Amino acid sequence: MRERLSSPAVESPQPNSGNAKMASPRRKEKDAAPKARTRNLPGLSNRPAWQGHLRLSLVSCGIGLYKATTTTSDISFNLINPETGNRIRMVTTDPDTGPVERSSLVKGYEVEKGNYVLFTSEDFESVKLDTTKTLEIERFVDADTIDRLYWDEPYVLVPVDDGSAEAYAVIQQAMQQANTVALGRLVMHTRERLVAIEPRENGLIATTLRTRDEVVNMADALSTLPSGKGDKQMIDIARKIIDQKHGEFDPEGFTDRYEDALRALIEEKKRGHKITKVAEPEDVGNVVDLMDALRRSLGQKSAKPKARNDSNVTNLSKKRSR
Numbered sequence: 001m002r003e004r005l006s007s008p009a010v011e012s013p014q015p016n017s018g019n020a021k022m023a024s025p026r027r028k029e030k031d032a033a034p035k036a037r038t039r040n041l042p043g044l045s046n047r048p049a050w051q052g053h054l055r056l057s058l059v060s061c062g063i064g065l066y067k068a069t070t071t072t073s074d075i076s077f078n079l080i081n082p083e084t085g086n087r088i089r090m091v092t093t094d095p096d097t098g099p100v101e102r103s104s105l106v107k108g109y110e111v112e113k114g115n116y117v118l119f120t121s122e123d124f125e126s127v128k129l130d131t132t133k134t135l136e137i138e139r140f141v142d143a144d145t146i147d148r149l150y151w152d153e154p155y156v157l158v159p160v161d162d163g164s165a166e167a168y169a170v171i172q173q174a175m176q177q178a179n180t181v182a183l184g185r186l187v188m189h190t191r192e193r194l195v196a197i198e199p200r201e202n203g204l205i206a207t208t209l210r211t212r213d214e215v216v217n218m219a220d221a222l223s224t225l226p227s228g229k230g231d232k233q234m235i236d237i238a239r240k241i242i243d244q245k246h247g248e249f250d251p252e253g254f255t256d257r258y259e260d261a262l263r264a265l266i267e268e269k270k271r272g273h274k275i276t277k278v279a280e281p282e283d284v285g286n287v288v289d290l291m292d293a294l295r296r297s298l299g300q301k302s303a304k305p306k307a308r309n310d311s312n313v314t315n316l317s318k319k320r321s322r
Contacts, residue, residue: 041066044156050188051160052133054171054197061159061167063135065188065206068154075262124190132187135195135206137171140180146196149218150209157197157204168204175199183209237294244298 048064079088092102108116130136159168175182176199185194194209268275 041156041158043070049155050186052135052186054157054168054184055134055136056171056182059167059171060134061164061171062161063157063164063168064160065155065157068156068205075259075266129187129192131185131192135184135186137182137184137197139183140175140178141183143181143196143198146181146209147215149215151196152208152210154205154207155195157206172199172202172204175204231291234291234294237291237298241294241297 044066048066050065052063053060054063080086081088091099092105094100107119109119110116159165175197182197183194184197185192187193188208194211195206196209197204197206199205265275
């Protein structure tokens with residue numbers, strides 16, 4: 001649902017003029033610091049997800065964090081009423097009074113069933129930490145000491161202007177020479193996040209890290225698995241199969257074949273072609289004779305990744321529906 005936003009009128013400074021209230025532009029204070037302009041970088045969004053200062057001891061520079069991943073190429077669908085062809089609108093509704101304007105809503109924390117304490121934007125503004133505007137490097141660690149379960153979302157960390165570029169370059173090049181990862185904290189999306197900063201080419205990448213309570217205890221999770229040793233001959237054959245399939249990781253060779261099939265399906269639907277249902281993929285099931293399966297697998301050649309348009313998810317008929 002599209003919301004209409006209105007700006008409150010600002011009273012004219014002229015006393016007792018008798019005229020209607022007029023909106024007047026807010027003048028900049030002469031001693032106000034100029035707002036740093038963010039850089040426009042190819043492939044990154046125009047607005048940073050976070051902006052502040054990177055600080056190493058007494059050295060600091062203005063930085064912006066931009067998402068290093070994108071979902072712009074993902075397929076998305078809308079909910080449509082098939083009888084009218086209209087897109088469905090999600091209306092914010094109070095169960096007692098009916099539809100309400102989203103702009104009038106506040107956030108609430110449920111303290112007991114059906115009972116909430118309410119919070120306004122001013123309440124959240126009252127929670128201020130140093131890390132709200134400063135990403136201070138607290139420690140340097142080796143990258144391999146951070147369990148991969150903790151790595152979360154990557155961001156490109158860049159200086160906001162030319163005045164910050166020199167200090168940024170000094171920190172980046174020193175970290176590159178030391179071959180180390182920096183740890184720091186910042187407040188983002190109403191949470192203080194731990195981030196790992198690492199040099200990448202001539203820049204820096206900052207990856208948010210999950211906290212301890214966000215990662216399950218793997219020892220407990222795997223405690224019920226059988227701990228018996230596998231047959232040595234079978235393990236040797238499995239190792240040979242691994243060697244056959246070993247190679248370099250090339251992201252170009254791995255595409256989302258389901259989404260590729262969806263794109264083909266969309267094109268066929270746009271052309272009015274009839275879509276026929278395909279059989280369910282065969283369930284491979286459990287192996288009865290593990291040694292036999294291993295030996296036969298060893299004789300097979302390593303399969304190459306399928307081409308981008310090669311998909312058997314949907315069987316498309318070329319006959320037009322009338």
